[in-house]
Amino acid sequence: MKNLIKIAVRNLFRYKRRTLLTSSLIAFGVVLVIVFGGLAISFKTQMVGVITNTSLGDLQIHKKGYVESIDNLPLNLSLSDSEYTAVEQVLQATPEVEAYSPRIKFGAMISNYAQTSNIRLSAVRPEMEQRTVTDLVRRIKTTGAAQGEFVKPGEIVVPENLVKGLGLKIGDEIVLIATNKEGSVNALPVRIGGVVEAVLGPTGKDGYIHFSDAMILLRMDRPEVIEIAVKVKDFAKLGSVSGSLKKAFSAPRSAAEVHTWDQLSPFASIARIVDLLIMVVKFILISIVLVSILNIMTMSVFERVSEIGTIAAIGTPPRRILMMFLIEGFSMGLLSTAVGVGVGLGIIWILNLTRIDFTFGQMHISLAPSIPAGEVLLTVAIVMLVSLLASLHPAAKAARMEPVDALGHV
């Protein structure tokens, strides 16, 4: 084997310019996958992070059937006190759950006594909410609310679009008007305690009030939780955590159902498009490697017909000839990948030194490209495998040559 490798590698360097050109092309493909992958994964991670850490949470628990009518914010699909307690017990018994926050979600009217608009409200317990959506406070401009109390009883955090639209400012008093699940209308005066920037774009109209205020406004005798946002300790394990929670709530008598962030946010499709783009770039790499190696190995076989005849004549078995050309193609892939991975990781390192900042919708994203080791290994494995596959046909052709014909080839 050592000698086969020696011959294969020397044959590669026999046509230096050709080898250099082909290697450069493959290395470029590897660089493309690594750098694009690094940027795309970073973009996706940041985007998902913004969405889950500022509003949605990693997953949410609702009353069964709520998500189907989520646009209507139905108040009748709430978890009763006992149902919420049952869910809470499951969450507390799940070690992978970092935090959770119960919410009452409802639609209301907001009026400054001169103008009225509609608003979507999340009534929260601030300390629990902040532990669950950890970056929410960063989006809120206040007059200096203490940690964990970004919204106090009697206050509202208003989305900035409404602040601009209704000409509001922090400290102003406004009135909230809402209809409860029995159809009774009620109003509650509150003071603007903060302004939240809209993460989901210019149409965002999500505000926050205290849980206790929502109970007053909606005339609830006991808490009726509409939504529980959950943060998991390790986001990479979201699938398994969600699976185990779904299993826990799968009993027919259970009132709750679990949805992960990607089932609730339209931005999940962007994340899927990013994954698709990474796949496309990998497909381009596969095409580059396949065509390049197939081309160079076919040329190599045609140029060395007489040489193949000689080695066959002096006793080289057909399978060794096959191996010789397979190793040659594999070595080409290995060499190119090593260069490509080195350059690709180098570019990612440089990009990390000079961070790329940009705004996506209302999201401020600072890209710090990084590529998981698994992705690098997968890229290397793809190139190696495709190199072998591309070499197979020319190598088999060489191994099948009749020595007497090959020796007579001019």
Added chain:
Amino acid sequence: MSLIQLHDVTKTYQSSGVPVDALRNLSLTIDREAFVSFIGPSGSGKSTLLNLMGALDKSTGGKVVVDGVDIATLDRAGAAAFRGNTIGFVFQNFNLIPVLTVYENVEYPLLMLNHVAVKERRERILNLLDNVGMLDQKDKYPNQISGGQKQRVAVARALVTNPKIVLADEPTANLDHTTAFKVISIMHEMQRTFGTTFVFSTHDPKIVGEAELIYTLEDGVIVHHATKEQQRGSQ
């Protein structure tokens, strides 16, 4: 005891759909340790005959038996193993592997055999390179040595596996007269030293005279055979 036996051998090629007889009902035997040459014009069947003896090709009719093995019974891998163990080849165009040094070229057939120990391999190669006068060139690549030197390396490569037969197809065709004589004399010396049977084809009448037994081929048929002395007497 005969080392090579050909019984009523025929070889027919298809040329543009037309059958062409390269060898016709040819029978001969070659003894061990012989030094035999085949002469004849182009197309007389010399190379075809050597290819059949070397298990590089199979006859259309008749039987080719080399060292007791019927060549027709060998498959591709079996023929390769047979050639590696029994036969050495010297080619008109030297056919050294360009990416290997002189030493590595001679070593290559031994690597295919798998059963020669490293120390013995090295001794054998150095001894042969010394015998053909190429020891001081052992680290050079084929493109760094002359045609005569290449052919001497090819002779060493042909002998390194201790084959019973060395087949040389026009080994001096690309060499000048003096170098050609040197190569033939080296082959002769190797035949005497190692007891190897040498069979070669040539056009050069002066080189032919170096063989102990000379066969003349025309249109795929042996038209004459003579010993070295008989050949000289007839000239």
